[in-house]
Amino acid sequence: EVQLLESGGGLVQPGGSLRLSCAASGLTFSNYGMNWIRQAPGKGLEWISIISGSGGATFYADSVKGRFTISRDNSKDTLYLQMNSLRVEDTAVYYCAKQIVGPGWNFDYWGQGTLVTVSS
Amino acid sequence: EIVLTQSPGTLSLSPGERATLSCRASQSVSSNYLAWYQQKPGQAPRLLIYGASSRATGIPGRFSGSGSVTDFTLTISRLEPEDFAVYYCQQFDSFRVTFGQGTKLEIK
Numbered sequence: 001e002v003q004l005l006e007s008g009g010g011l012v013q014p015g016g017s018l019r020l021s022c023a024a025s026g027l028t029f030s031n032y033g034m035n036w037i038r039q040a041p042g043k044g045l046e047w048i049s050i051i052s053g054s055g056g057a058t059f060y061a062d063s064v065k066g067r068f069t070i071s072r073d074n075s076k077d078t079l080y081l082q083m084n085s086l087r088v089e090d091t092a093v094y095y096c097a098k099q100i101v102g103p104g105w106n107f108d109y110w111g112q113g114t115l116v117t118v119s120s
Numbered sequence: 121e122i123v124l125t126q127s128p129g130t131l132s133l134s135p136g137e138r139a140t141l142s143c144r145a146s147q148s149v150s151s152n153y154l155a156w157y158q159q160k161p162g163q164a165p166r167l168l169i170y171g172a173s174s175r176a177t178g179i180p181g182r183f184s185g186s187g188s189v190t191d192f193t194l195t196i197s198r199l200e201p202e203d204f205a206v207y208y209c210q211q212f213d214s215f216r217v218t219f220g221q222g223t224k225l226e227i228k
Contacts, residue, residue: 035217045157045165045208047217059215095164104153105212108176110164 002026002109004096009114016086016118022079022096022111030054030074033099035107036081038092038116046092049081050105064090086118122147122213124220132228139196141223143209148189153212156185156194159222160205168207169194201227 008020022034036048049060049070058070069082079096093115097107123146133139143154151172157165167176169185172192182197196203204227209220 044221045159045210045219047210047219050217061216100167100170102152102171104150104155104170105217106153106155106167106170106210107157107165108167108170110166112164 002098004098004109004111006094006096006111006114009094009116011117011119012086013120014086014088014118017082017084018086018116020081020083020094020096020114020116022081024077024079024096024098027098027109029072029077032101033105034070034072034079035097035099035105036068036070036079037095037097037107037110038090039095039113040089040092043092048094050099051079083116086116088118090116091118092116121216122149122211122218124209124211124218126207126209126220126223128223129221130224130226132226133199134228135199135201137199139194139199139203139225141194141196141207141225143187143192143194143220145190145192145211147213149192149211149213151188154185154187154192155210156183157208157210158203158205159208165208196225199225 051070067085093113095113096111098109100108154172156169159165173185
């Protein structure tokens with residue numbers, strides 16, 4: 001059974017940094033693209049970033065480009081999101097999600113999420 | 121960026137009824153890249169439909185997806201109590217992913 005477990009969320013001041021982790025199990029991790037998707041309190045879903053299975057390709061939403069960095073360690077079956085220059089509007093539950101097999105960037109397994117609160 | 125607009129914002133129906141949820145795109149979307157998700161309070165989203173009409177693993181047959189180009193539909197043939205939730209459509213284009221704003225399906 002595929003399981004994704006996020007960690008690293010918490011309270012941070014505006015301008016601060018945080019690193020999220022997503023530990024994967026039950027799959028050959030390096031075979032799949034992985035994503036970060038967030039959801040602000042009471043709001044809808046916003047895709048943040050994707051990384052290819054090898055880690056050689058990454059893409060970002062405009063809202064986080066230049067501030068957030070996605071990475072992965074396939075030897076540890078773990079996905080990361082380094083978040084710098086955090087803003088109040090980055091407050092959200094952050095989910096990691098596995099890309100389906102196929103041409104589309106759709107997401108078939110999700111973690112339970114980790115809450116990031118940016119506030120002074 | 122392709123904008124997805126879902127309607128209605130809220131749909132009030134009773135168990136046993138048929139639900140029809142709409143997702144309209146601001147530009148043409150490849151059917152291969154259109155998906156639907158269900159989200160219940162306090163839970164992560166769950167993939168229901170991908171490729172506009174293919175059911176994900178373990179999804180009951182009462183869920184079906186259809187449509188093409190700019191107009192897509194999620195249909196739940198006979199609502200079960202556990203189907204009342206928020207539903208999102210999602211697409212991929214030019215290395216960007218966007219979600220619709222969601223339709224809340226509530227018990228009437």
